[in-house]
Amino acid sequence: MKHYNYIFTGTGLAALMTVYKMTLSGKFTNKSILLVDESSKKNNDRTWCFWKKEPSIWEEVITQKWDYALFANENFRRNLNLEPYQYCKIKGIDFYQFVFEALSKAKNISFLNEKVTNINELETHVYVSTENKAFTCDQVFNSIYNKAALEQQSKFPVLQQHFIGWQIQSKEAVFQAEVPTFMDFSVAQKGNTRFMYVLPFSENEALLEYTLFSHSLLENSEYENEIVNYIQKLGISNYKIIEKEQGSIPMSCYPFWKKNTRRVLNIGTAGGWTKASTGYTFKNSDKLSSRLIHFIETETDFRKFHRKSKFWFYDLLLLDILDKENEKGSRIFSSMFKKGNPALIFKFLDEKTSLVEDIQVILKCPKTLFIKALFHSVRYF
Structure with missing residues (x-):
């Protein structure tokens, strides 16, 4: 042996x-x-x-980099200047x-x-x-x-980030090649946290992913019907599907x-x-x-090897909210991105912020929801 x-x-x-x-x-x-x-x-x-500030060891396989990203819901759209970060695709x-x-x-x-x-x-x-x-x-x-x-186990909330994505090539030039859509919550929420994620490669080609943060997966046809609806909303009538991808990531x-x-x-x-x-x-x-x-x-x-950090606790609070009130995701992320500093938000998601910076980000979120989650968090310890 x-x-x-x-x-x-x-x-x-x-x-x-x-x-x-x-x-x-x-x-x-x-x-x-x-x-x-x-x-x-x-x-x-x-x-x-992923996002980065300095060159990484993965530069050779990065095929796209963006300096800006779009966040949107049914009420507003905001182009986010990501500087000093770049959003990268592999x-x-x-x-x-x-x-x-x-x-x-x-x-x-x-x-x-x-x-x-x-x-x-x-x-x-x-x-x-x-x-x-x-x-x-x-x-x-x-x-x-x-x-x-x-x-x-039933002690800790378990959600899924699940999605189906289509890479399409369209006859119509509708995509902003320099601006990916980080989250677009203008799609119908249907009691969940649902958004479109778009990575544009040119004016005529992009990857569109219909994504949920929720407990249960959908039938494939529901993801794909929503992608079709979104394509039509963009003004695309003539396109072909280059590739498809599908995933479910535990949260x-x-x-x-x-x-x-x-x-x-x-x-x-x-x-x-x-x-x-x-x-x-x-x-x-x-x-x-x-x-x-x-x-x-x-x-x-x-x-x-493991080190527990304050960010584990922050993640726990968000998941506790989405576990009980899954439809509140759009409200939480919209509050954070509507007026928040994009670079600070990405630094926070990168788990590199100070306590003062943490508070600056968290205060942009709906306070009542997180206060309730804070009191409920005692059950996890």
């Missing part, structure tokens, strides 16, 4: 970021690494967006190809396209089995999400870190790396994977 220093069970965003940064550091060339996933990551299955397939090409050159890294069937931590090592093989290792980075474990402040053990660390969605209040994944995974690299250079006990 072959032994590795590290096994990555699942090769999602967090896993690929982490192992790529391990190769960049040059400090793990003497460590054997195995990546196991039943998916070979050869399809363009998603689009990631296609899933470009990211996969970029990372796998780099990893394929590392002699200490192996790949296996099989489904993981068991992870068993023993006294001195971890046993990992797939449908056809078995291995041992010193430590496991697990990104296989256990949906049932989250949904079977919860459930303490995933309590599942970490000495030798098994849950990362990505499985470890709660998704930003709970927004569903943004790329930015948080980038930050946490970098911290993880520094951690494993000096520490061996994965139970020490």
Whole structure:
């Protein structure tokens, strides 16, 4: 039975970021690494967006950058100047190809396209089995999400950021190529938090995603009917669909870190790396994977990795509100973006604000809703 220093069970965003940064550091060339996933990551299955101030290690795969973004609801529209930030887009397939090409050159890294069937931590090592093989290792980075474990608990709210997106090419030149639509709440809310998200690539081409923050998924036809309605509202009558994408991202402040053990660390969605209040994944995974690299250079006990911050509590308050009054999302985000400083809001979502800056952002939100959530939050401790 072959032994590795590290096994990555699942090769999602967090896993690929982490192992790529391990190769960049040059400090793990003497460590054997195995990546196991039943998916070979050869399809363009998603689009990631994030904001940044300085150049990142992902510059080569960023295909679009914007300095402005639109926020809208049924009553107002506001163009947001994002300076000093830029809003950036990465296609899933470009990211996969970029990372796998780099990893394929590392002699200490192996790949296996099989489904993981068991992870068993023993006294001195971890046993990992797939449908056809078995291995041992010193430590496991697990990104296989256990949906049932989250949904079977009732203490912490669990919502989904779920969406269907169409990349379309239209005959009519209707898109502002330099201004993506961050959130457009002018669509019918129907008792939920529903908005359109638009990434324009030119005057004639864009990705349109009908998105909800809610408990339950819809029938595919409902997402797509709303996309068609929105396309018509934009004045488009002649278009073709280039690509489709679909996703559902859990939004919860459930303490995933309590599942970490000495030798098994849950990362990505499985470890709660998704930003709970927004569903943004790329930015948080980038930050946490970098911290993880520094951690494993000096520490061996994965139970020490997690740090709870004030932002976990802020996210908890928002999710508590949306759990009980899901239709209030438009009101909350509209209050924040109508007069708030866009750069400060993005800094807040980036979890880099001071307490004074936190208060400046939070005071833009409906106070009564958050005061009620604050009193209710005692149940989570």
